[in-house]
Amino acid sequence: MNQEVTEQQSQIQALIDNIETVVVGKRETIELTIVSLLAKGHVLLEDVPGVGKTMLVRAIAKSLDLDFRRIQFTPDLLPSDVTGVSIYNQRDMQFEFQPGPIMGNVVLADEINxxxxxxxxxxxxxxxENHITVDGMTRELSSPFFVLATQNPIEYEGTYPLPEAQLDRFLLKLKMGYPVKQEEMMMLDRTTHEHPIETVQPVMTKSDLLAKQKEVQQIHVSQSVKQYIVEIVANTRKxxxxxxxxxxxxxxxLMxxxxxxxLVKGRDYVIPDDVKYMAPHVLAHRLQLTAEAKFEGKSDKELLEDLIKKTMIPVERG
Known part of the structure; x- marks a missing residue:
């Protein structure tokens, strides 16, 4: 195993452990969110209120010492409230750009629907594109740039379902779920005096994260694994x-x-099991089921798991 990759894995596991001091019992969700961050992707987190969605993204920002911004989406919110707006400065007699909350490193898009x-x-x-266009001028966003959007799955009145083009921009769609009793007891113990988010310290720097994002791009993907990815995606169309x-x-x-x-698992190459594990999280929200499937009560993840089982796993021959 590559020594550098092993060191990277140790740092990433320390980051996950640090976030878990705030978000109890959701290690898989934390790990997958970090996977998206390392892959320069974004996350859509769909779950009921109060399960720790906001705490998760705040803990990530504090653990990485990144600039955190929050956008509370409401029916009267305007695009300029997100991107920023040019305001006329009477003293200088020219327009000045006032950046919006999208200009942060870690952006929480709360209740996006x-x-x-x-x-x-x-x-x-x-x-x-990692940039915005305001008044015909393109402005680059900070790097790293990570959006974690939340939406409530149980309230439909006054909401606007995300269109396919918007859903396609999210690398992963995740759920957190309720904690078990022991985990909920642990939450009560940790928040008796003060919330653990107040004492979280950075365990990684911005430059460390940027280096790891570059390292991800160097992870080897064999031709047979690429073919496996293409087969899975092609099968969703049939x-x-x-x-x-x-x-x-x-x-x-998916790649x-x-x-x-x-990289999170300490390897400098992708194996088919990585693809199998990530496929439901990457692909499920990008599919539209038929009326028949919905009538039968089929879920997108259920269909994907069935489809993946029927897709032949590649075997490397040395």
Missing amino acids: RTSPKTQSALLESME HPLIQLGASPRASIA KAAQAYA
């Missing part, structure tokens, strides 16, 4: 219960997620 599609679209350019399959962008996303996951 509560705002209009017009405002939701303000995130599209930033999440895909499944009788899937109306709209995953796009070529999904293939790229990048698998590379990041391999």
Whole structure:
């Protein structure tokens, strides 16, 4: 095993441990969120209120000593409230750009489905291109740049479902779920006097994170594993219960997620199991099921797991 990759893994595990002091019992969700961050992707976190979605992103920002910004999406929010706006300065007799909250390193887009599609679209350019355009001028965003958006799955009145183009910008869609009783007791113990988020200290610097993002790009992906990725994605387009399959962008996303996951696990190469594990998290939110599938109560992840089982796993021959 590459010594440098082993050291990278140790640092990443220390980061996950640090975040887990705030978000109890959700190690898999924390790990997957870090995978997305390392792959330069973004996360859509769908769950009920009060399970720690905001604490997760705050803990990540503090553990990495990054600039944290929060956008509370509401029906009256305007695109300029996200990107920023040019204001006329009477003293200098010229317009000055006042940056919006999107200009941070770690951005929490809270309850993203509560705002209009017009405002939701303000995130599209930033999440895909890492820059924004205001008044015809393009402005680069900070690096690293990571968006974690939340949405409540149980309230539908006054919400605007994210369109396919917006969903496609998220590398992963995750859920947290309720803690078990022992974990909930631990939360009470830790918050008796003060919330642990107040005492979280950085365990990694911005430059460390940027170096790890470059390291992810160097993780080896063999031709047979690439073929495996393409087969899985192509099969989503042929499944009788899937109306709209995953796009070529999904293939790229799955490869990048698998590379990041391999680094987290201390390897400098991707194995088929990395692809199998990441596929439901990367692909499920990019699919549209048929009316028949919905009538039968099938879920996107259930169909994906069935599809992956039927896709032949590549075998390396030395």
